[in-house]
Amino acid sequence: MRLSFLQPLLDRPGPWATVYFDPGQADEAGAKRRELSVREICRTLEQEGADAATVAAVRDDLTGLSPADDPAGRVVFATGGEVVLSHRLSRRPEGELACWAPLPRLTPLLELCGQDPVSLVAYIDRTGADFELRTAAGPQDSGHVEGEQWPVHRTTTSDWSERHFQLKVENTWEHNAAEIAEALAAAHEESGADLVVLVGDPRERPAVRDRLPEAVRAVTVETEHGGRSAGSGSAALEEAIDNARQEHLHRRVDEALDRFRAGRVGTERPTDAVEGVPAVVDAAREHRIDTLLVRPDGPDLHREMWAGADPDQVAVRRTDADFLGDDDPVSVRADDALLRLAAATSADVLIIPFEEVTDDIPAGGLGALLRWTYEPSAA
Structure with a gap:
């Protein structure tokens, strides 16, 4: 999030x-x-x-x-x-x-507010596509693209002229798929969406997906429900989009926990993750946090910290306040101070659901995946 x-x-x-x-x-x-x-x-x-x-x-x-x-x-x-x-x-x-x-x-x-992924839904037919961005604030229009409008329909005869016409239809489909893919890639980059969902024509969907850049294709799924025409939405479509978002979130949590287990202090590789308030505070002050991990039941969330007016001014102990650069630091909750700093440094935040954790990680309920690794000191 x-x-x-x-x-x-x-x-x-x-x-x-x-x-x-x-x-x-x-x-x-x-x-x-x-x-x-x-x-x-x-x-x-x-x-x-x-x-x-x-x-x-x-x-x-x-x-x-x-x-x-x-x-x-x-x-x-x-x-x-x-x-x-x-x-x-x-x-x-x-x-x-x-x-x-x-x-x-x-x-x-x-x-x-939920941490459902920001989703870019593309409603596709053979002439173009409409894009819709879905966030915690609700759906919003995210643009559209129109390709060539003729010819787009096949015939059923085997006459040579008709076969020639069908070839033109195929070329139109291919051209429009490329146009849609280009516009969709641009909309994805502009929106920063976590997930792309393709809705609509069963032939055009895979044609568009195949033409997307690899990074966009990796976060793209298709659903057979719904279409581009007005009123084509359905309960089945909404369920399919919701399922895609939940599956994406579960994969993301699993990947984050795998990375955390492999990279935290005590493993044989350079540190890629930290846990506990002191280590997370150090990483936060140095703007090294890529993703702040929060376990809602963690006891460290309400641990006392000290903060100044600037989000960077955080310390574990009152005696460390001299380093804050604030003459009058105040006592605050650890989670609120770290979340404020995460917002200030454009770090991501990921809630670790209760059901996802069996070994109480991160310790105390607060941990972080780092933007770059470092070798722990021998001390």
């Missing part, structure tokens, strides 16, 4: 109000419950020390939320009397969370 959308949070000193809010049902009873929930959330923030202007900004933002627009709810981050970021959730929070803390409360976001 890329945290680039958290960029607005990185340049503000805090403290922060963080609220994970479930708008409930779109009926009269639901409206009454929302009103009571907003009142309780504001009371909690006030009790924890939030200033009146920030509480008012949170109240106004939550009051304006609609179950129709945000069925799973939103997370709101506010400081200095304004809502800095309000982000849509893809899963309902299990009980609302409201807190006032030196840093934004980020870890619940990982599970509630």
Whole structure:
């Protein structure tokens, strides 16, 4: 999961109000419950020390939320009397969370926004394709391409002129497949999608896939359900896309854990992975983290750390604060400090689901795959 959308949070000193809010049902009873929930959330923030202007900004933002627009709810981050970021959730929070803390409360976001891969869906026929990008914020148009429109249909006779016409049809299909593949590769590069799903014409799909660059082809799957025409979506298509996304995620978790086991300290190869708060903090400060691994049940997630105003200013012990360059570091949770730094350094973040781990790795619940390896010191 890329945290680039958290960029607005990185340049503000805090403290922060963080609220994970479930708008409930779109009926009269639901409206009454929302009103009571907003009142309780504001009371909690006030009790924890939030200033009146920030509480008012949170109240106004939550009051304006609609179950129709945000069925799973939103997370709101506010400081200095304004809502800095309000982000849509893809899963309902299990009980609302409201807190006032030196840093934004980020870890619940990982599970509630989901880490389903960003998917680029290409709806293909023999004349062109429409592209749709699917993210945690929902689907959005990502462009289209039109190839040659004639001729595109075969005939059923064996007459020489008709066979010649069929050859032109074949050439049109081939030309359009190449056009679609080129446009799809460009859309993939622009979007940074993790997965490409080809939907539509059973002949054109493999023709397009074969013409994709190898790197794009490696993350491309096909489904026989659905098509390009309007209204051709179906429950079967949505299930196929969801299955493709889940399979991609499971492969990614498996590959990350294999790399982590092979590369952590104590193996015979140069270190490619680290675990535990001190080692992860060292790697984070040096911007060496490629992927931050988070096990939600890990005890180290709520371990105390020290942080300054800049995301790079993190330390394990208060006595190390002199190296931060901040005269007044504050006590923070380890997971929030490291996630803020991951967002600042464009590191990826990967949740290790409970069911994927049998040997409690990474230790303490926090680990990292590194951007480059290094030889551990003899000491």
